[in-house]
Amino acid sequence: MVADCYLAGVSTRRMDKLVKTLGIDSLSKSQVSRMAADLDQIVAEFRHRPLGEAGPFTFVAADALTMKVREGGRVVSAVVLVATGVNADGRREVLGLQVATSETGPAWNTFLADLVARGLTGVRLVTSDAHPGLKDAIAANLPGAAWQRCRTHYAANLMSVTPKNMWPAVKAMLHSVYDQPDAPAVAAQFDRLIDYVDDRLPDVAEHLGAAREDILAFTGFPEGLWQQIWSNNPNERLNREIRRRTDSVGIFPTRDAITRLVGAVLAEQTDEWAEGRRYLGLDILAKSRLTIVTNDDTLEKEELPALTA
Known part of the structure; x- marks a missing residue:
């Protein structure tokens, strides 16, 4: 007891x-x-x-x-x-x-x-x-x-280098990156975020540029998985x-x-x-191929092991 x-x-x-x-x-x-x-x-x-x-x-x-x-x-x-x-x-x-x-x-x-x-x-x-x-x-x-x-921890890191009066706008644009329907749209919106802060907030632009690959790694996987893997x-x-x-x-x-x-x-x-x-549906996990979308290329990953119910 x-x-x-x-x-x-x-x-x-x-x-x-x-x-x-x-x-x-x-x-x-x-x-x-x-x-x-x-x-x-x-x-x-x-x-x-x-x-x-x-x-x-x-x-x-x-x-x-x-x-x-x-x-x-x-x-x-x-x-x-x-x-x-x-x-x-x-x-x-x-x-x-x-x-x-x-x-x-x-x-x-x-x-x-x-x-x-x-x-x-x-x-x-x-x-x-x-x-x-x-x-x-x-x-x-x-x-x-x-x-x-x-993404949640990164937002806190980015806030620490963003002027307080500018954080609401930067935060809204950062969130909009994750609202996109597919990988190309995510990349395009991230580019727009960089363009927005480039002249106004060079430190923020540098911070975002350095973290790009790491915070957008989720886009290399099927869209149906994103909410479970991006934070x-x-x-x-x-x-x-x-x-x-x-x-x-x-x-x-x-x-x-x-x-x-x-x-x-x-x-x-x-x-x-x-x-x-x-936690994840077998239909999503069992997709035969994954792709990693980079700035310039799309690289195919090897086939995943077949999954059965």
Whole structure:
């Protein structure tokens, strides 16, 4: 019962009141943690499960959350690296998680290498924000996969270099890029955005030009997929659920405790996705060829593996 309450995000104070009705005088945080250790085997099996049978995972999203943990007598920050993917059945899965000291290139490289070792294959696109080192880790571990810079995070980055009085106009034009019906129209509207800011806001124009390939990577895939792959918003909803469960803990006693609770939440979420409706339709995933549209050329990708219902 205590383990279930712990997973549900019930605070120690509320749990203490609950167990008093069962004749237990008090319940400390350390006692709760020891009782919740029953989750460790479930989480370990989930984290280390083979990924090969469920693949290929054509689309992957990666994100990180910061947690507080007590180490060496001090409260320090740690990050939880999380990756989700869309499997061969069109359903989402949490592929893995890893607790690291900070979000760095080596940390992402170790995390992605573990996913590949467990059977992650067939990745065509990884969506994430632009943390340093992540793009290099993707290139090193997932050769051939494109990188989509999350449109939501990019908008925040662009806002930081845009004068406040000009941001509403720039934001509206940026959003209009994503409203276009096909890849050529997206490219043309992006050109119009560049033309609009070129003379007025040269720093903004430079920022947009440098990010063009990364924020428009989604146009290399069928239009029916765009809303699912051009941002990390679906993972943000997952992050909010993790926060809801972990806020009652506040400061974790160890990194293992972070892995235990977050891992159990993610395992539970993966089970719910498996029972729910498909994230992507098989008819879209099963298109025999993908094209990548660049400024000057259209390059055909090799055929995707056939998918069946």
